[in-house]
Amino acid sequence: MKNNLKILRAMRDWSQAELASHLDVSRQAINAIETGKYDPSLPLAFKIARLFEQNIEDIFDDEFAGE
Amino acid sequence: MRISTRFADTSFSVLALAGAYLIFKEPSSAALAIDNWNPWLELGCAFILTIIMASYAVWGARLDRRCAEDYVFQLITNAALIAVITSLMSHAIWDMSFLNERGLPKPTSGDMVGVMILSWAMGYTFYRVRGLNA
Numbered sequence: 001m002k003n004n005l006k007i008l009r010a011m012r013d014w015s016q017a018e019l020a021s022h023l024d025v026s027r028q029a030i031n032a033i034e035t036g037k038y039d040p041s042l043p044l045a046f047k048i049a050r051l052f053e054q055n056i057e058d059i060f061d062d063e064f065a066g067e
Numbered sequence: 068m069r070i071s072t073r074f075a076d077t078s079f080s081v082l083a084l085a086g087a088y089l090i091f092k093e094p095s096s097a098a099l100a101i102d103n104w105n106p107w108l109e110l111g112c113a114f115i116l117t118i119i120m121a122s123y124a125v126w127g128a129r130l131d132r133r134c135a136e137d138y139v140f141q142l143i144t145n146a147a148l149i150a151v152i153t154s155l156m157s158h159a160i161w162d163m164s165f166l167n168e169r170g171l172p173k174p175t176s177g178d179m180v181g182v183m184i185l186s187w188a189m190g191y192t193f194y195r196v197r198g199l200n201a
Contacts, residue, residue, distance in 0.1 A: 024136075025137075026136060028138070037201075
């Protein structure tokens, strides 16, 4: 699943470690999400959406939508 | 204590060494079989022990889920699936191998635990490097 977490993080000038501390996860988890190696759980996705004040579907691109 | 990615990385490195040790160490002498051991008693013991251990594992997994962040828990569980499949297939092939007739000893329980732990660590490393979507 593609996402624009890296862009949103850059807009706030946060490092991966800073974003990780905001979300209470490890820096490795943030790196894995940004590189598409891991799709976050629904609670974490909601947490990310709340932090950036956006809808989940605005952050995560559902590549299977429309199939 | 929270299970971080770094903690899991370290734990699985140690587990890989432990698994390799179990596979390569000399097998201990087999336990003596008791002639008058009731097979129904054996079956009952195995059944009860399995229920107790499975319940303990469920409790342990729940604790892991609470203590580990979602990413680490997914890494551990995906790797565990690899370990289970690898153990089953390894045992089937190793135990039934034509090489057994040519001197390859049958796998011991220590060998199988070693295979399971080592494949769990290898699965963890695979998903850690390639990602959970690989």
